Amino acid sequence: MRKQIAAANWKMNLDLQQAEQLMTQLLATDHSLGKDQLALFAVPFPYLLTVQQKLAGKTNAKVAAQNCASTNNGAYTGEVSAEMLKGMNVEYVIIGHSERREYFQETPAILAAKVNKALEAGIKPVFCCGEPLTVREADTQNSYVAAQLKESLFHLDKSQLTDFIIAYEPIWAIGTGRTASSDQAQEMHQHIRKVLADQYGQEMADSVSILYGGSVKAANASDIFGKPDVDGGLVGGASLDAKEFAAIINSLK
């Protein structure tokens, strides 16, 4: 059965002390995770070890990186490779967030290379896709998102994409307070699963966890996660509040 996942994306927020405090508060807040459920904490690189230590011994709560380099180790000042993350026992990495596509000019080819590096290192990508408002208004979001998947993932073989994690994050819903309705989320997630099934078969498509991201909060998580093709969420702002994120974890199916 595919995993149901509540993933926190802290983005570039919090100082070290605040990060520690947030984890301490969260661990003290009532939440529970079942066998097929997972909580991920995508934290800034400098906090990976600290947060990992806070989660020590937990089998279904793990840290994730927010990015990795598209190359192996070498003369790339400021970059962090998938090999380095692997050496720190980091098991997950976000790749292709719309903020990185937009502000750091990450192209589909760069993202494909990053996915390759992560997989070579044995790290699981959380691959992000999602359309801007203009595309949604033109009602061409289905072909837009299908192209994002094809361009950066479809060079992989079926075994590499089995149990994969994809996050659908419509850009118009990120940090805007404007959430996609649960029906809009379901419609796109179903479409993504069909695109995967057409290429790789239904069994592989059914193994992929598809998370929704964009203004997820405690108040709307149950409604969104309750849809059959929504397997949890990738959460920005609300993941910086221990009570909110604990409630979001508790909203997993």
Ligand code: 13P
């Ligand atoms: P918000 O939850 O703040 O809208 O951010 C979503 C997001 O970008 C998670 O990766």
